[in-house]
Amino acid sequence: MVTIKDIAKKIGVSYTTVSRALNGKPGVSQATVEKVLKEAQKMGYQPNAIARGLVKKSTNTIGLVIGDITNPYFPAIARGVEDAAKKVGYNVFLCNTNYDKDNEKSYLKTLEEQRVDGIIINPAKDDVANMYDVKTPMVMINSPSYTGNHSTIEVDNAKGGFLATKHLIEAGYKRIAFIGGDFVSYVNERRVEGYKRALRQYNYLVDEKIIVYGSFKTKSGYTLTEKLLKSENPPDAVVAGNDLIALGVLHCVEDYGYHVPDDFGVVGFDNVDFSELPQIQLTTIDQPKYYIGKLAFEILMEEIKHKEERFVKKIVLEPELVVRKTTRIR
Amino acid sequence: MVTIKDIAKKIGVSYTTVSRALNGKPGVSQATVEKVLKEAQKMGYQPNAIARGLVKKSTNTIGLVIGDITNPYFPAIARGVEDAAKKVGYNVFLCNTNYDKDNEKSYLKTLEEQRVDGIIINPAKDDVANMYDVKTPMVMINSPSYTGNHSTIEVDNAKGGFLATKHLIEAGYKRIAFIGGDFVSYVNERRVEGYKRALRQYNYLVDEKIIVYGSFKTKSGYTLTEKLLKSENPPDAVVAGNDLIALGVLHCVEDYGYHVPDDFGVVGFDNVDFSELPQIQLTTIDQPKYYIGKLAFEILMEEIKHKEERFVKKIVLEPELVVRKTTRIR
DNA sequence: ATGAAAGCGCTAACAC
DNA sequence: GTGTTAGCGCTTTCAT
Numbered sequence: 001m002v003t004i005k006d007i008a009k010k011i012g013v014s015y016t017t018v019s020r021a022l023n024g025k026p027g028v029s030q031a032t033v034e035k036v037l038k039e040a041q042k043m044g045y046q047p048n049a050i051a052r053g054l055v056k057k058s059t060n061t062i063g064l065v066i067g068d069i070t071n072p073y074f075p076a077i078a079r080g081v082e083d084a085a086k087k088v089g090y091n092v093f094l095c096n097t098n099y100d101k102d103n104e105k106s107y108l109k110t111l112e113e114q115r116v117d118g119i120i121i122n123p124a125k126d127d128v129a130n131m132y133d134v135k136t137p138m139v140m141i142n143s144p145s146y147t148g149n150h151s152t153i154e155v156d157n158a159k160g161g162f163l164a165t166k167h168l169i170e171a172g173y174k175r176i177a178f179i180g181g182d183f184v185s186y187v188n189e190r191r192v193e194g195y196k197r198a199l200r201q202y203n204y205l206v207d208e209k210i211i212v213y214g215s216f217k218t219k220s221g222y223t224l225t226e227k228l229l230k231s232e233n234p235p236d237a238v239v240a241g242n243d244l245i246a247l248g249v250l251h252c253v254e255d256y257g258y259h260v261p262d263d264f265g266v267v268g269f270d271n272v273d274f275s276e277l278p279q280i281q282l283t284t285i286d287q288p289k290y291y292i293g294k295l296a297f298e299i300l301m302e303e304i305k306h307k308e309e310r311f312v313k314k315i316v317l318e319p320e321l322v323v324r325k326t327t328r329i330r
Numbered sequence: 331m332v333t334i335k336d337i338a339k340k341i342g343v344s345y346t347t348v349s350r351a352l353n354g355k356p357g358v359s360q361a362t363v364e365k366v367l368k369e370a371q372k373m374g375y376q377p378n379a380i381a382r383g384l385v386k387k388s389t390n391t392i393g394l395v396i397g398d399i400t401n402p403y404f405p406a407i408a409r410g411v412e413d414a415a416k417k418v419g420y421n422v423f424l425c426n427t428n429y430d431k432d433n434e435k436s437y438l439k440t441l442e443e444q445r446v447d448g449i450i451i452n453p454a455k456d457d458v459a460n461m462y463d464v465k466t467p468m469v470m471i472n473s474p475s476y477t478g479n480h481s482t483i484e485v486d487n488a489k490g491g492f493l494a495t496k497h498l499i500e501a502g503y504k505r506i507a508f509i510g511g512d513f514v515s516y517v518n519e520r521r522v523e524g525y526k527r528a529l530r531q532y533n534y535l536v537d538e539k540i541i542v543y544g545s546f547k548t549k550s551g552y553t554l555t556e557k558l559l560k561s562e563n564p565p566d567a568v569v570a571g572n573d574l575i576a577l578g579v580l581h582c583v584e585d586y587g588y589h590v591p592d593d594f595g596v597v598g599f600d601n602v603d604f605s606e607l608p609q610i611q612l613t614t615i616d617q618p619k620y621y622i623g624k625l626a627f628e629i630l631m632e633e634i635k636h637k638e639e640r641f642v643k644k645i646v647l648e649p650e651l652v653v654r655k656t657t658r659i660r
Numbered sequence: 661a662t663g664a665a666a667g668c669g670c671t672a673a674c675a676c
Numbered sequence: 677g678t679g680t681t682a683g684c685g686c687t688t689t690c691a692t
Contacts, residue, residue: 001465003669014679019671029677044463049443050389051669053380054684061444069408070603075399082426086433091440094424096412103416110421113379114391133374135331218607251608273400277548278581279609333685344663349687359661381685384668664691675680 002043010043011035022047053115061091062300063111065104065121069096071216071244072272073289074122077141080293081120088301090117099124099182099215112136118300120293126186137303137310139296143186144314151299151313155287157187160319161194164239164267164285167321169202171328173237173265176204179224179249180241181216188213188241191269195239210235214245221248229256237265237327243272246282250326261328271322281325288317332373340373341365352377383445391421392630393441395434395451399426401546401574402602403619404452407471410623411450418631420447429454429512429545442466448630450623456516467633467640469626473516474644481629481643483622487517490615490649491524494569494597497613497651499532501658503567503595506534509554509579510571511546518543518571521599525569540565544575551578559586567595567657573602576612580656591658601652611655618647 004022008015013032020028021036028036053059064081066074078094085092093116095107104124111119112134119138123131131138131147140152161178168176178195180188192211199206210228214220221240225248228234238253240246246268250260258264261283268275271286295315303310323329334352338345343362350358351366358366383389394411396404408424415422423446425437434454441449442464449468453461461468461477470482491508498506508525510518522541529536540558544550551570555578558564568583570576576598580590588594591613598605601616625645633640653659 001669005669015669016671016680017678019669020678023671025671027677032677044465046439046442046465048445048669049440050380050383050445051684052671054384054669054686055671057684059380069399069405070402072400072402075405078399079426086436091423091425091444093421095421096409106416109376110379112376114421115378115380135374135376247607254608274604277577277610278584279577280607331685335685345685346664346687347662349685350662353687355687357661362661378685381668382687384670384685385687387668662692664689666687666689668686668688670684671682673680673682676678 001048002045003048004045007036007039007043007045011039057115058117059115060089061093061114061116062118062120062297063093063095063107063114063116065095065097065107065111065119067097067099067122067124068216069094071242072274073242073270076273076289077122077293077296080290080295081297082293084294084297090297097124101125101130105130108134118304120296120300125182125184137300137307139300139303141292141296145312148312151303151315153292153296153299153315153317154187155292155317155319157190157319158194158197160269160285160287161191161239162198163194163319163321164269165195165198166202167283167323167327168237168239168265168267169198169204171261171265172330175210175233175235176237176239177210177212177228177235178239178241179221179228179245180211180213181220181245183213185216191239191241209233213241216242216244218244218248218251221245222252223248225249225252226256229253236263238267240266240268243268243270243275243282243284246284246326247280250280250282260326265327267327276324283324283327284322286320286322292317331378332375333378334375337366337369337373337375341369387445388447389445390419391423391444391446392448392450392627393423393425393437393446395425395427395437395441395449397427397429397452397454398546399424401572402604403572403600406603406619407452407623407626410620410625411627412623414624414627427454431455431460435460438464448634450626450630455512455514467630467637469630469633471622471626475642478642481633481645483626483629483645483647484517485617485622485647485649487520487649488524488527490599490617491521491569492528493524493649493651494599494615495525495528496532497653497657498567498569498595498597499528499534501591501595502660505540505563505565506567506569507540507542507558507565508569508571509551509558509575510541510543511550511575513543515546521569521571539563543571546572546574548574548578548581551575552582553578555579555582556586559583566593568597570596570598573598573600573605573612573614576614576656577610580610580612590656595657597657606654613654613657614652616650616652622647
């Protein structure tokens with residue numbers, strides 16, 4: 001690998017000069033700059049970001065830690081942060097925890113060892129332990145900062161849950177279940193909260209027997225639905241913890257001979273790409289995924305730049321009900 | 331940030347000793363090791379991978395360059411790579427090119443600047459220019475190595491195209507179109523090749539008018555189908571370039587009042603997660619995505635370890651037809 | 661068993 | 677406009 005020293009030697013200047021020329025710093029004659037650039041090109045010089053990082057104490061790199069790359073929700077966010085990052089010459093390390101706390105911890109450690117300038121994280125669960133000793137600037141998505149040290153971005157999940165439930169109620173469904181993801185998940189809690197609020201507001205019974213949790217995956221949605229359907233007093237509608245779960249619900253419900261939306265209603269959460277497919281047409285709660293990613297990056301940049309006198313922000317975005325074909329309208 | 335010097339000072343040994351203790355190298359008394367470890371823990375020491383990378387000339391990091399993180403095909407591969415990497419303490423940088431050559435080039439450059447130990451790439455298009463000057467060990471997915479310098483992994487795309495087409499023919503469809511992704515894509519070419527071979531073998535007419543290209547996205551699938559449907563002699567079946575495209579085809583075909591699979595057949599390619607959804611049930615060509623990722627990483631590791639006397643491999647995996655509900659059986 | 665010193669490739673004072 | 681030097685945090689000889 002060719003270094004600036006090689007170039008310097010070749011054209012007979014000090015390697016400082018080469019460094020300056022390469023970085024467009026003042027104090028080098030136009031002639032030398034040109035010579036350096038030409039020679040660098042010719043020798044196939046590749047700057048060493050590692051060495052630069054060592055002295056600059058900054059790597060122009062951030063980490064993005066997400067729960068499940070297989071859930072289109074996260075790629076959508078990732079696109080937002082990537083695009084924003086690219087614009088200012090930043091690179092992003094994408095880390096997939098598979099909602100596992102140990103994975104998360106190990107990724108966080110690695111990221112700090114790699115000296116990323118900042119981290120955007122969608123915490124795996126709401127156990128806060130992993131976050132305590134992170135010294136790198138970090139902004140959190142879909143999670144409160146229990147330590148109060150980090151800015152957060154989230155959609156108003158309670159409102160989303162409320163909107164979803166209200167919609168189902170107004171459509172005339174009578175017994176509305178909630179099928180969530182991980183039990184210890186903040187977004188889940190908030191969504192249930194909104195769900196319950198809606199039920200109460202419309203004088204529906206809040207029945208803990210039809211509020212169930214599993215994981216944020218399609219399979220879990222299927223299994224839990226099956227259990228509910230086989231129970232004594234099965235629901236005729238479901239508010240799902242996310243769109244993946246909703247998919248599982250739909251599948252199961254159809255397997256059991258129900259007809260959606262006529263005798264069973266389903267609403268999801270996230271409004272992921274596939275939800276608008278004509279074959280699916282899932283009624284769901286939309287959140288501005290790309291924008292969340294973009295915003296997260298911008299806030300992170302703020303914090304990186306003003307590490308000392310930074311302001312911790314809590315940003316709450318508006319969710320929006322998108323009515324499609326898995327709920328009847330009347 | 332605390333460094334090994336800090337902890338050396340604290341317990342009164344040289345920092346060399348600390349380094350040795352931390353890395354479990356021989357030549358340090360058990361007592362000192364324990365003292366060091368304890369102090370490191372207490373002071374919250376985080377090794378600096380950047381500094382280490384500088385001297386070791388290796389970063390325990392690889393780059394994974396893919397076309398579209400939004401296509402579940404790639405996350406599936408990414409999972410395979412990640413899991414394999416994690417097992418040996420490697421990290422992976424995920425880069426999303428959006429099938430853009432400039433993005434790809436810039437990511438490749440960044441990756442080399444960051445001195446990743448290796449790269450796994452699914453080239454954006456088959457313009458080979460970007461690959462020429464990559465000096466880092468690299469293995470390619472779904473693309474031949476035109477320079478002959480890199481190992482490659484691919485599914486037998488021609489066979490896949492053949493299988494898909496043969497299946498459609500045997501199901502009795504009469505006029506089978508091919509709706510591909512990017513025109514200049516290797517996998518496309520191979521898939522078309524298999525498609526044509528099947529047609530010929532069964533004495534079907536190969537009609538270039540119903541062989542069309544766009545991009546590997548759902549929307550493109552829709553648009554192209556629409557055009558075909560409106561043409562003079564519309565097809566009654568489609569071999570799609572991938573599952574995303576197939577989705578677009580299905581959508582369009584239904585919009586135009588066709589009934590799948592009775593009067594229109596569709597087969598996709600990749601067997602992405604959503605294809606098995608009950609609402610979709612896409613007949614498609616499966617490829618072992620997770621395994622491809624795993625294998626790619628393992629081969630890359632081989633090459634990293636034996637940089638000098640490495641063997642360029644070309645690995646071709648078997649595709650498999652998965653018959654579901656978008657093609658009739660008879 | 662431990663330490664001193666060199667050096668990885670680069671940037672940033674500080675001189676001239 | 678250019679060069680000298682120190683130093684980023686670490687690993688690795690080479691001494692002792």
